Amino acid sequence: MKPDGHHGGPPLTTRSFRAIGTTATVVVQDKDCADEAARLLAADLEQIDLACSRFRPDSELQTVHAHAGATVQVGPLLFEALRVAVDAAERTGGAVDPTIGNAIAALGYDVDLDEVLTRPAGPPRALGSVAGYAHVQLNPADRTVRIPRGVRLDLGSTAKALAADRSAARIARAVGSGVLVSLGGDVAVAGGPPAGGWAVGIARESSASAGAVDQVVAISRGGLASSATAVRAWKAGDREVHHILDPQTGDSVPIYWVLVSATGASCVEANVVTTAAVVWGPEALAKLAGFDQSVRLVRADGEVFSVNGWPLEKAA
Amino acid sequence: MSPQKDPNAGASRDQARARLRNLTRVALFATTGATVGIGIVVAHEHPGKSAASTASTDHSTGGATGTTGSSGNTGNSGSSSAGNSGNSGSSSFSPSTSSQQPSVTSGGSGR
Numbered sequence: 331m332k333p334d335g336h337h338g339g340p341p342l343t344t345r346s347f348r349a350i351g352t353t354a355t356v357v358v359q360d361k362d363c364a365d366e367a368a369r370l371l372a373a374d375l376e377q378i379d380l381a382c383s384r385f386r387p388d389s390e391l392q393t394v395h396a397h398a399g400a401t402v403q404v405g406p407l408l409f410e411a412l413r414v415a416v417d418a419a420e421r422t423g424g425a426v427d428p429t430i431g432n433a434i435a436a437l438g439y440d441v442d443l444d445e446v447l448t449r450p451a452g453p454p455r456a457l458g459s460v461a462g463y464a465h466v467q468l469n470p471a472d473r474t475v476r477i478p479r480g481v482r483l484d485l486g487s488t489a490k491a492l493a494a495d496r497s498a499a500r501i502a503r504a505v506g507s508g509v510l511v512s513l514g515g516d517v518a519v520a521g522g523p524p525a526g527g528w529a530v531g532i533a534r535e536s537s538a539s540a541g542a543v544d545q546v547v548a549i550s551r552g553g554l555a556s557s558a559t560a561v562r563a564w565k566a567g568d569r570e571v572h573h574i575l576d577p578q579t580g581d582s583v584p585i586y587w588v589l590v591s592a593t594g595a596s597c598v599e600a601n602v603v604t605t606a607a608v609v610w611g612p613e614a615l616a617k618l619a620g621f622d623q624s625v626r627l628v629r630a631d632g633e634v635f636s637v638n639g640w641p642l643e644k645a646a
Numbered sequence: 647m648s649p650q651k652d653p654n655a656g657a658s659r660d661q662a663r664a665r666l667r668n669l670t671r672v673a674l675f676a677t678t679g680a681t682v683g684i685g686i687v688v689a690h691e692h693p694g695k696s697a698a699s700t701a702s703t704d705h706s707t708g709g710a711t712g713t714t715g716s717s718g719n720t721g722n723s724g725s726s727s728a729g730n731s732g733n734s735g736s737s738s739f740s741p742s743t744s745s746q747q748p749s750v751t752s753g754g755s756g757r
Contacts, residue, residue, distance in 0.1 A: 516755075530749070530750055535754050536752060536755045554741065
Protein backbone atom coordinates (compact mmCIF):
# COMPACT_ATOMS: atom_id res chain seq x y z
CA MET A 331 0.00 0.00 0.00
CA LYS A 332 1.17 3.48 -0.75
CA PRO A 333 -0.55 6.26 1.12
CA ASP A 334 -0.92 9.53 -0.75
CA GLY A 335 -1.58 12.77 1.01
CA HIS A 336 -1.64 16.53 0.88
CA HIS A 337 -5.32 16.78 0.04
CA GLY A 338 -6.53 17.57 3.51
CA GLY A 339 -8.46 14.36 3.97
CA PRO A 340 -7.59 10.83 4.92
CA PRO A 341 -4.59 9.45 3.03
CA LEU A 342 -5.41 7.80 -0.26
CA THR A 343 -4.31 4.26 -0.88
CA THR A 344 -2.91 3.15 -4.23
CA ARG A 345 -2.47 -0.29 -5.74
CA SER A 346 -0.76 -0.85 -9.09
CA PHE A 347 -0.08 -3.92 -11.19
CA ARG A 348 0.61 -4.91 -14.78
CA ALA A 349 -2.36 -5.79 -16.97
CA ILE A 350 -3.46 -5.49 -20.60
CA GLY A 351 0.01 -4.36 -21.61
CA THR A 352 0.12 -1.37 -19.32
CA THR A 353 0.13 -0.30 -15.68
CA ALA A 354 -3.22 -0.55 -13.94
CA THR A 355 -3.74 1.57 -10.85
CA VAL A 356 -6.62 1.91 -8.46
CA VAL A 357 -6.76 4.61 -5.79
CA VAL A 358 -9.25 4.47 -2.93
CA GLN A 359 -10.05 6.68 -0.01
CA ASP A 360 -10.63 3.85 2.44
CA LYS A 361 -7.46 1.80 2.79
CA ASP A 362 -9.45 -1.17 4.00
CA CYS A 363 -11.02 -1.34 0.53
CA ALA A 364 -7.75 -1.38 -1.39
CA ASP A 365 -7.43 -5.15 -1.67
CA GLU A 366 -10.98 -5.58 -2.84
CA ALA A 367 -10.65 -2.70 -5.30
CA ALA A 368 -7.50 -4.19 -6.80
CA ARG A 369 -9.14 -7.59 -7.05
CA LEU A 370 -12.16 -6.18 -8.83
CA LEU A 371 -9.99 -4.20 -11.23
CA ALA A 372 -7.88 -7.21 -12.08
CA ALA A 373 -10.99 -9.27 -12.75
CA ASP A 374 -12.46 -6.56 -14.97
CA LEU A 375 -9.27 -6.25 -16.98
CA GLU A 376 -9.10 -9.98 -17.54
CA GLN A 377 -12.62 -9.77 -18.94
CA ILE A 378 -11.89 -6.85 -21.25
CA ASP A 379 -8.72 -8.55 -22.45
CA LEU A 380 -10.53 -11.77 -23.17
CA ALA A 381 -13.19 -9.88 -25.08
CA CYS A 382 -11.17 -7.28 -26.99
CA SER A 383 -7.51 -8.26 -27.30
CA ARG A 384 -6.13 -8.52 -30.80
CA PHE A 385 -3.10 -10.38 -29.45
CA ARG A 386 -4.73 -13.22 -27.54
CA PRO A 387 -5.69 -16.12 -29.80
CA ASP A 388 -8.55 -16.97 -27.45
CA SER A 389 -10.14 -13.53 -27.42
CA GLU A 390 -13.67 -13.02 -28.64
CA LEU A 391 -12.42 -10.39 -31.06
CA GLN A 392 -10.30 -13.03 -32.76
CA THR A 393 -13.45 -15.06 -33.29
CA VAL A 394 -14.96 -12.08 -35.08
CA HIS A 395 -11.82 -11.84 -37.23
CA ALA A 396 -11.95 -15.54 -38.02
CA HIS A 397 -15.52 -15.11 -39.24
CA ALA A 398 -15.00 -11.84 -41.11
CA GLY A 399 -17.61 -11.58 -43.82
CA ALA A 400 -20.18 -13.41 -41.72
CA THR A 401 -22.49 -12.25 -38.95
CA VAL A 402 -21.28 -13.24 -35.51
CA GLN A 403 -23.09 -13.00 -32.20
CA VAL A 404 -20.84 -11.65 -29.47
CA GLY A 405 -21.01 -11.15 -25.73
CA PRO A 406 -22.27 -7.98 -24.08
CA LEU A 407 -18.83 -6.65 -23.23
CA LEU A 408 -17.37 -6.96 -26.73
CA PHE A 409 -20.55 -5.57 -28.22
CA GLU A 410 -20.33 -2.57 -25.91
CA ALA A 411 -16.68 -2.07 -26.86
CA LEU A 412 -17.57 -2.26 -30.54
CA ARG A 413 -20.35 0.27 -30.13
CA VAL A 414 -18.06 2.62 -28.25
CA ALA A 415 -15.43 2.29 -31.00
CA VAL A 416 -17.90 2.97 -33.79
CA ASP A 417 -19.43 5.87 -31.89
CA ALA A 418 -15.95 7.32 -31.43
CA ALA A 419 -15.36 7.05 -35.16
CA GLU A 420 -18.65 8.78 -35.92
CA ARG A 421 -17.96 11.49 -33.41
CA THR A 422 -14.54 12.24 -34.88
CA GLY A 423 -15.45 11.93 -38.53
CA GLY A 424 -13.35 8.80 -38.83
CA ALA A 425 -10.17 10.13 -37.20
CA VAL A 426 -10.45 7.40 -34.58
CA ASP A 427 -11.33 4.28 -36.56
CA PRO A 428 -11.42 0.70 -35.27
CA THR A 429 -10.70 -0.83 -38.70
CA ILE A 430 -6.99 -0.05 -38.48
CA GLY A 431 -6.15 -3.55 -37.22
CA ASN A 432 -4.33 -4.70 -40.35
CA ALA A 433 -2.59 -1.35 -40.79
CA ILE A 434 -1.09 -1.25 -37.32
CA ALA A 435 -0.07 -4.89 -37.55
CA ALA A 436 1.66 -4.19 -40.88
CA LEU A 437 3.67 -1.47 -39.16
CA GLY A 438 4.92 -4.07 -36.72
CA TYR A 439 2.54 -3.77 -33.78
CA ASP A 440 1.12 -7.26 -34.13
CA VAL A 441 2.06 -8.63 -30.74
CA ASP A 442 2.27 -7.20 -27.24
CA LEU A 443 4.39 -4.05 -27.22
CA ASP A 444 7.00 -5.55 -24.92
CA GLU A 445 7.77 -8.07 -27.65
CA VAL A 446 7.63 -5.46 -30.42
CA LEU A 447 10.28 -3.42 -28.64
CA THR A 448 12.67 -6.29 -28.09
CA ARG A 449 12.61 -8.06 -31.44
CA PRO A 450 14.50 -6.97 -34.57
CA ALA A 451 12.82 -4.18 -36.52
CA GLY A 452 10.84 -5.34 -39.52
CA PRO A 453 10.44 -3.40 -42.76
CA PRO A 454 7.95 -0.49 -42.72
CA ARG A 455 4.78 -1.31 -44.59
CA ALA A 456 1.93 1.17 -44.73
CA LEU A 457 -1.18 -0.39 -46.22
CA GLY A 458 -2.95 2.79 -47.25
CA SER A 459 -6.44 3.87 -46.35
CA VAL A 460 -8.31 1.49 -44.05
CA ALA A 461 -11.73 -0.03 -44.73
CA GLY A 462 -13.51 2.44 -42.49
CA TYR A 463 -15.85 2.16 -39.55
CA ALA A 464 -18.97 2.40 -41.71
CA HIS A 465 -18.31 -1.19 -42.76
CA VAL A 466 -18.63 -2.44 -39.19
CA GLN A 467 -22.24 -3.59 -38.94
CA LEU A 468 -23.64 -3.80 -35.44
CA ASN A 469 -27.09 -5.07 -34.59
CA PRO A 470 -28.05 -4.44 -30.98
CA ALA A 471 -31.26 -6.44 -31.33
CA ASP A 472 -29.41 -9.73 -31.48
CA ARG A 473 -25.99 -8.42 -30.43
CA THR A 474 -24.29 -9.36 -33.66
CA VAL A 475 -21.44 -7.89 -35.60
CA ARG A 476 -20.27 -8.27 -39.17
CA ILE A 477 -17.01 -6.93 -40.55
CA PRO A 478 -15.83 -7.22 -44.15
CA ARG A 479 -13.73 -10.19 -45.13
CA GLY A 480 -10.07 -9.46 -44.51
CA VAL A 481 -10.68 -6.60 -42.09
CA ARG A 482 -9.25 -6.70 -38.60
CA LEU A 483 -10.17 -4.38 -35.77
CA ASP A 484 -8.08 -2.58 -33.19
CA LEU A 485 -10.19 -1.51 -30.22
CA GLY A 486 -7.19 -0.44 -28.19
CA SER A 487 -7.85 3.26 -28.40
CA THR A 488 -11.27 3.10 -26.81
CA ALA A 489 -11.45 -0.27 -25.07
CA LYS A 490 -8.88 0.68 -22.47
CA ALA A 491 -10.77 3.87 -21.65
CA LEU A 492 -14.03 1.94 -21.54
CA ALA A 493 -12.43 -0.50 -19.12
CA ALA A 494 -11.38 2.37 -16.87
CA ASP A 495 -14.91 3.80 -16.87
CA ARG A 496 -16.55 0.45 -16.19
CA SER A 497 -14.16 -0.53 -13.44
CA ALA A 498 -14.28 2.80 -11.65
CA ALA A 499 -18.08 2.67 -11.56
CA ARG A 500 -18.18 -0.95 -10.47
CA ILE A 501 -15.54 -0.56 -7.76
CA ALA A 502 -17.16 2.58 -6.38
CA ARG A 503 -20.45 0.72 -6.08
CA ALA A 504 -18.80 -2.28 -4.49
CA VAL A 505 -16.73 -0.47 -1.89
CA GLY A 506 -19.18 2.35 -1.28
CA SER A 507 -16.73 5.20 -1.66
CA GLY A 508 -14.91 7.21 -4.27
CA VAL A 509 -12.35 5.58 -6.51
CA LEU A 510 -9.90 6.47 -9.26
CA VAL A 511 -8.83 3.96 -11.88
CA SER A 512 -5.91 4.62 -14.20
CA LEU A 513 -4.95 2.35 -17.08
CA GLY A 514 -1.67 3.65 -18.41
CA GLY A 515 -2.78 7.22 -17.77
CA ASP A 516 -6.36 6.85 -18.98
CA VAL A 517 -8.18 7.92 -15.83
CA ALA A 518 -11.77 7.43 -14.69
CA VAL A 519 -13.20 8.45 -11.35
CA ALA A 520 -16.45 7.43 -9.68
CA GLY A 521 -18.13 7.99 -6.36
CA GLY A 522 -17.41 10.90 -4.09
CA PRO A 523 -14.05 12.58 -4.69
CA PRO A 524 -11.57 13.43 -1.95
CA ALA A 525 -11.30 17.02 -0.76
CA GLY A 526 -9.89 19.06 -3.61
CA GLY A 527 -10.67 16.39 -6.16
CA TRP A 528 -8.50 13.64 -7.60
CA ALA A 529 -5.07 15.08 -8.38
CA VAL A 530 -3.62 13.87 -11.69
CA GLY A 531 -0.18 14.75 -12.98
CA ILE A 532 0.26 15.57 -16.65
CA ALA A 533 3.50 14.44 -18.27
CA ARG A 534 4.72 13.07 -21.55
CA GLU A 535 5.01 9.65 -19.97
CA SER A 536 2.61 8.14 -17.52
CA SER A 537 5.54 6.59 -15.74
CA ALA A 538 6.80 10.04 -14.70
CA SER A 539 7.14 10.43 -10.95
CA ALA A 540 4.94 12.85 -9.06
CA GLY A 541 7.75 15.37 -8.87
CA ALA A 542 8.53 15.25 -12.57
CA VAL A 543 5.17 16.15 -14.09
CA ASP A 544 4.46 19.24 -16.18
CA GLN A 545 1.28 20.14 -14.36
CA VAL A 546 -1.08 18.83 -11.71
CA VAL A 547 -4.82 19.15 -12.23
CA ALA A 548 -7.78 17.89 -10.27
CA ILE A 549 -10.98 16.28 -11.46
CA SER A 550 -14.02 15.33 -9.42
CA ARG A 551 -16.01 13.32 -11.94
CA GLY A 552 -15.79 11.86 -15.39
CA GLY A 553 -12.45 11.06 -16.91
CA LEU A 554 -9.11 12.34 -18.10
CA ALA A 555 -6.96 10.84 -20.82
CA SER A 556 -3.76 11.60 -22.67
CA SER A 557 -2.35 10.56 -26.02
CA ALA A 558 1.33 10.85 -26.82
CA THR A 559 3.40 10.13 -29.89
CA ALA A 560 6.79 9.79 -28.23
CA VAL A 561 5.95 6.61 -26.36
CA ARG A 562 4.46 3.34 -27.53
CA ALA A 563 6.74 3.82 -30.50
CA TRP A 564 9.01 1.34 -32.22
CA LYS A 565 11.35 0.94 -35.16
CA ALA A 566 9.94 -0.15 -38.50
CA GLY A 567 12.90 -0.58 -40.79
CA ASP A 568 14.91 2.61 -40.59
CA ARG A 569 12.18 4.82 -39.22
CA GLU A 570 10.39 5.31 -35.94
CA VAL A 571 6.65 4.70 -35.93
CA HIS A 572 4.08 4.99 -33.18
CA HIS A 573 0.70 3.58 -32.29
CA ILE A 574 -1.58 6.41 -33.43
CA LEU A 575 -2.50 5.85 -37.07
CA ASP A 576 -4.18 8.06 -39.61
CA PRO A 577 -6.99 5.93 -41.07
CA GLN A 578 -6.58 7.82 -44.34
CA THR A 579 -3.01 6.67 -44.83
CA GLY A 580 -2.78 3.56 -42.69
CA ASP A 581 0.48 4.95 -41.37
CA SER A 582 1.65 6.57 -38.15
CA VAL A 583 0.45 10.13 -37.86
CA PRO A 584 3.19 12.69 -38.62
CA ILE A 585 4.15 14.14 -35.27
CA TYR A 586 2.68 17.59 -34.77
CA TRP A 587 1.42 17.18 -31.19
CA VAL A 588 3.61 15.22 -28.81
CA LEU A 589 1.08 15.14 -25.97
CA VAL A 590 -2.63 15.83 -25.87
CA SER A 591 -4.66 15.59 -22.66
CA ALA A 592 -8.38 16.10 -22.21
CA THR A 593 -11.18 15.70 -19.72
CA GLY A 594 -14.72 14.58 -20.38
CA ALA A 595 -17.86 13.08 -18.98
CA SER A 596 -16.06 9.76 -19.14
CA CYS A 597 -12.61 8.44 -19.84
CA VAL A 598 -13.88 7.25 -23.22
CA GLU A 599 -15.00 10.73 -24.12
CA ALA A 600 -11.64 12.17 -23.09
CA ASN A 601 -9.68 9.47 -24.89
CA VAL A 602 -11.56 9.93 -28.14
CA VAL A 603 -10.70 13.63 -28.25
CA THR A 604 -7.02 13.17 -27.43
CA THR A 605 -6.52 10.48 -30.06
CA ALA A 606 -8.43 12.46 -32.68
CA ALA A 607 -6.46 15.62 -31.95
CA VAL A 608 -3.19 13.80 -32.61
CA VAL A 609 -4.59 12.55 -35.92
CA TRP A 610 -5.91 15.97 -36.87
CA GLY A 611 -2.52 17.58 -36.33
CA PRO A 612 -2.50 21.32 -37.12
CA GLU A 613 -6.26 21.26 -37.70
CA ALA A 614 -6.98 20.06 -34.18
CA LEU A 615 -7.47 23.49 -32.63
CA ALA A 616 -10.18 24.36 -35.13
CA LYS A 617 -11.86 20.98 -34.96
CA LEU A 618 -11.95 21.02 -31.17
CA ALA A 619 -14.41 23.89 -31.45
CA GLY A 620 -17.11 21.26 -31.83
CA PHE A 621 -16.29 19.53 -28.59
CA ASP A 622 -17.33 20.71 -25.15
CA GLN A 623 -14.20 19.36 -23.58
CA SER A 624 -11.13 20.91 -22.02
CA VAL A 625 -7.94 20.01 -23.83
CA ARG A 626 -4.23 20.65 -23.33
CA LEU A 627 -2.00 20.21 -26.35
CA VAL A 628 1.78 20.23 -26.46
CA ARG A 629 3.20 20.89 -29.89
CA ALA A 630 6.41 19.25 -31.08
CA ASP A 631 8.27 22.53 -30.60
CA GLY A 632 7.24 22.60 -26.95
CA GLU A 633 4.50 25.21 -27.08
CA VAL A 634 1.46 24.46 -24.97
CA PHE A 635 -2.11 25.23 -25.97
CA SER A 636 -5.11 25.23 -23.67
CA VAL A 637 -8.58 24.79 -25.12
CA ASN A 638 -12.03 25.14 -23.57
CA GLY A 639 -10.94 25.88 -20.06
CA TRP A 640 -8.00 23.61 -19.44
CA PRO A 641 -6.21 25.58 -16.71
CA LEU A 642 -3.07 27.35 -17.68
CA GLU A 643 0.03 26.23 -15.91
CA LYS A 644 2.28 28.60 -14.12
CA ALA A 645 5.76 28.81 -15.54
CA ALA A 646 8.64 28.19 -13.21
CA MET B 647 -11.31 4.09 -48.84
CA SER B 648 -12.16 5.38 -45.48
CA PRO B 649 -15.64 6.82 -45.33
CA GLN B 650 -15.44 10.33 -44.03
CA LYS B 651 -18.15 12.41 -42.53
CA ASP B 652 -17.97 16.06 -41.81
CA PRO B 653 -16.73 16.17 -38.22
CA ASN B 654 -18.82 19.25 -37.67
CA ALA B 655 -21.98 17.58 -38.87
CA GLY B 656 -23.82 18.05 -35.62
CA ALA B 657 -26.54 15.44 -35.72
CA SER B 658 -24.51 12.27 -36.07
CA ARG B 659 -21.81 13.47 -33.76
CA ASP B 660 -24.25 14.48 -31.06
CA GLN B 661 -25.97 11.13 -31.31
CA ALA B 662 -22.71 9.30 -31.02
CA ARG B 663 -21.71 11.41 -28.08
CA ALA B 664 -24.96 10.70 -26.28
CA ARG B 665 -24.49 7.00 -26.77
CA LEU B 666 -20.95 7.15 -25.48
CA ARG B 667 -22.15 8.75 -22.32
CA ASN B 668 -24.93 6.24 -21.82
CA LEU B 669 -22.61 3.34 -22.41
CA THR B 670 -20.16 4.52 -19.84
CA ARG B 671 -22.91 5.32 -17.39
CA VAL B 672 -21.61 8.70 -16.50
CA ALA B 673 -23.95 11.50 -15.66
CA LEU B 674 -24.13 14.29 -18.19
CA PHE B 675 -24.37 17.76 -16.88
CA ALA B 676 -25.72 20.72 -18.75
CA THR B 677 -23.36 22.58 -20.98
CA THR B 678 -22.89 26.15 -20.01
CA GLY B 679 -24.34 28.75 -22.27
CA ALA B 680 -21.03 30.52 -22.41
CA THR B 681 -19.34 27.51 -23.92
CA VAL B 682 -21.99 27.07 -26.53
CA GLY B 683 -21.86 30.71 -27.45
CA ILE B 684 -18.12 31.04 -27.57
CA GLY B 685 -17.41 27.69 -29.07
CA ILE B 686 -13.74 27.53 -28.38
CA VAL B 687 -11.19 29.52 -26.53
CA VAL B 688 -7.59 28.75 -27.18
CA ALA B 689 -5.07 29.98 -24.70
CA HIS B 690 -1.66 29.97 -26.24
CA GLU B 691 0.94 29.61 -23.59
CA HIS B 692 4.30 31.22 -23.95
CA PRO B 693 6.90 29.32 -21.99
CA GLY B 694 8.63 31.56 -19.53
CA LYS B 695 5.68 33.84 -18.93
CA SER B 696 3.40 33.68 -15.97
CA ALA B 697 -0.10 32.40 -16.30
CA ALA B 698 -1.49 35.81 -15.53
CA SER B 699 0.28 37.28 -18.52
CA THR B 700 -0.37 34.42 -20.86
CA ALA B 701 -2.12 35.48 -23.99
CA SER B 702 -5.60 34.22 -24.59
CA THR B 703 -7.62 34.68 -27.70
CA ASP B 704 -11.17 33.86 -28.60
CA HIS B 705 -10.20 32.40 -31.92
CA SER B 706 -9.63 28.80 -32.77
CA THR B 707 -6.44 29.08 -34.70
CA GLY B 708 -4.09 29.72 -31.81
CA GLY B 709 -2.43 32.24 -34.03
CA ALA B 710 -0.66 34.20 -31.36
CA THR B 711 3.06 34.10 -31.74
CA GLY B 712 5.37 33.25 -28.94
CA THR B 713 8.73 31.99 -28.01
CA THR B 714 9.15 28.33 -28.67
CA GLY B 715 10.57 26.40 -25.81
CA SER B 716 10.35 23.26 -23.84
CA SER B 717 7.15 22.48 -22.04
CA GLY B 718 8.66 19.64 -20.17
CA ASN B 719 8.95 19.49 -16.46
CA THR B 720 8.82 23.08 -15.46
CA GLY B 721 8.67 21.92 -11.94
CA ASN B 722 5.44 23.65 -11.23
CA SER B 723 2.79 21.75 -9.43
CA GLY B 724 0.14 24.32 -10.20
CA SER B 725 -1.81 26.48 -7.89
CA SER B 726 -5.35 27.63 -7.65
CA SER B 727 -4.36 31.12 -8.72
CA ALA B 728 -2.96 29.94 -12.01
CA GLY B 729 -6.01 28.38 -13.51
CA ASN B 730 -8.29 29.51 -16.28
CA SER B 731 -6.73 32.86 -16.90
CA GLY B 732 -8.78 34.40 -19.64
CA ASN B 733 -10.44 31.14 -20.46
CA SER B 734 -14.12 31.88 -20.46
CA GLY B 735 -14.90 28.85 -22.57
CA SER B 736 -14.54 26.22 -19.89
CA SER B 737 -16.37 22.95 -20.39
CA SER B 738 -18.63 21.12 -18.01
CA PHE B 739 -15.82 18.81 -16.99
CA SER B 740 -12.91 21.23 -16.94
CA PRO B 741 -10.16 20.27 -14.53
CA SER B 742 -8.85 22.71 -11.97
CA THR B 743 -5.28 23.33 -11.05
CA SER B 744 -4.13 21.49 -7.96
CA SER B 745 -1.29 21.85 -5.52
CA GLN B 746 -1.76 18.30 -4.27
CA GLN B 747 0.61 15.48 -4.90
CA PRO B 748 -0.81 13.57 -7.86
CA SER B 749 -2.13 10.09 -7.24
CA VAL B 750 -1.45 9.09 -10.83
CA THR B 751 0.13 10.59 -13.94
CA SER B 752 -1.56 10.84 -17.31
CA GLY B 753 0.64 10.85 -20.37
CA GLY B 754 1.93 8.50 -22.96
CA SER B 755 1.97 4.89 -21.95
CA GLY B 756 4.99 3.16 -23.40
CA ARG B 757 4.62 -0.09 -21.53
